[in-house]
Amino acid sequence: MISPALPELPDGATVTSLRDLAVRLATAAGALVREGRPERVVVAATKSSDVDPVTVMDQASEELLREMIAAERPHDAILGEEGDDVAGTSGLTWVLDPIDGTVNYLYGVASWAVSVAVVAGPPEPASWTILAGCVHSIADGRTWSAGLGEGATRDGVPVRVGAPASLGTSLVGTGFGYDAGRRAHQAQVLTQVLPKIRDIRRLGSAAIDLCLLADGSIDLYYERGLNPWDMAAGAIVATEAGAVVTGLRGGPAGNAMTVAGPPDLVAQLTAILEAADADGAGSLERG
Numbered sequence: 001m002i003s004p005a006l007p008e009l010p011d012g013a014t015v016t017s018l019r020d021l022a023v024r025l026a027t028a029a030g031a032l033v034r035e036g037r038p039e040r041v042v043v044a045a046t047k048s049s050d051v052d053p054v055t056v057m058d059q060a061s062e063e064l065l066r067e068m069i070a071a072e073r074p075h076d077a078i079l080g081e082e083g084d085d086v087a088g089t090s091g092l093t094w095v096l097d098p099i100d101g102t103v104n105y106l107y108g109v110a111s112w113a114v115s116v117a118v119v120a121g122p123p124e125p126a127s128w129t130i131l132a133g134c135v136h137s138i139a140d141g142r143t144w145s146a147g148l149g150e151g152a153t154r155d156g157v158p159v160r161v162g163a164p165a166s167l168g169t170s171l172v173g174t175g176f177g178y179d180a181g182r183r184a185h186q187a188q189v190l191t192q193v194l195p196k197i198r199d200i201r202r203l204g205s206a207a208i209d210l211c212l213l214a215d216g217s218i219d220l221y222y223e224r225g226l227n228p229w230d231m232a233a234g235a236i237v238a239t240e241a242g243a244v245v246t247g248l249r250g251g252p253a254g255n256a257m258t259v260a261g262p263p264d265l266v267a268q269l270t271a272i273l274e275a276a277d278a279d280g281a282g283s284l285e286r287g
């Protein structure tokens with residue numbers, strides 16, 4: 001995958017300095033979440049549906065991320081899952097998911113992460129340029145990061161996407177939305193995908209899924225309904241590790257569909273998803 005052109009950066013920022021900050025932010029918030037997890041986690045509120053939870057720790061983690069960004073890069077904008085958008089003047093936006101995989105965090109299933117990315121341009125997948133990102137897996141401390149044109153690493157070691165022999169032997173990650181109508185449609189699409197691959201993994205954190213794709217732990221990934229904060233950091237880790245990250249019918253990755261993996265296999269999987277109308281019928285609201 002060829003990295004997009006690097007835009008001019010404000011305030012003396014470099015990709016390396018932004019990547020370093022993304023790592024410091026994600027690991028600091030991760031420590032807060034790890035050390036503060038009570039024996040029994042309770043739901044503080046719900047969002048798009050009754051099964052879309054927010055915990056006190058989602059809010060505390062995002063609060064910490066926002067305070068650190070305000071202290072270090074006061075002119076940058078913030079788009080976070082749990083709070084109001086903050087406007088900026090620098091042209092850069094921090095895209096934050098304080099706990100990606102909140103349902104896993106709630107139940108103690110070990111796949112939840114802090115996801116931090118910084119983008120230039122509008123903070124929308126169709127038009128942003130992702131400059132740097134970090135996904136910190138809170139339960140086990142694995143940390144993936146990438147900078148535009150710098151490659152991607154896990155715990156400091158360079159990673160590359162795998163090279164599975166065929167679609168039929170590919171292990172494919174995916175996820176499901178919080179809306180019942182959306183899920184019914186996703187289940188129908190799955191009936192078209194599952195017979196053509198090795199197997200499916202639904203691990204519960206899109207950010208970690210994209211990083212597992214980047215380091216070859218799974219072969220492909222697709223999901224409908226991702227929000228910008230679910231995917232921004234994972235997407236740059238995946239592309240810098242050699243993946244294509246795209247939507248269907250030649251469009252960009254985003255809420256309607258995100259498909260990631262080695263280019264030849266992505267082409268085969270998108271053809272199946274397009275034939276199954278995976279970005280069509282069913283509710284399209286966020287979640």
Ligand code: IPD
Nearest residue numbers: 099100101102175176204205206
């Ligand atoms: C969710 C996770 C999940 C994915 C959902 C996301 P959240 O994020 O990434 O794996 O399937 O689409 O909304 O709600 O835990 O931050």
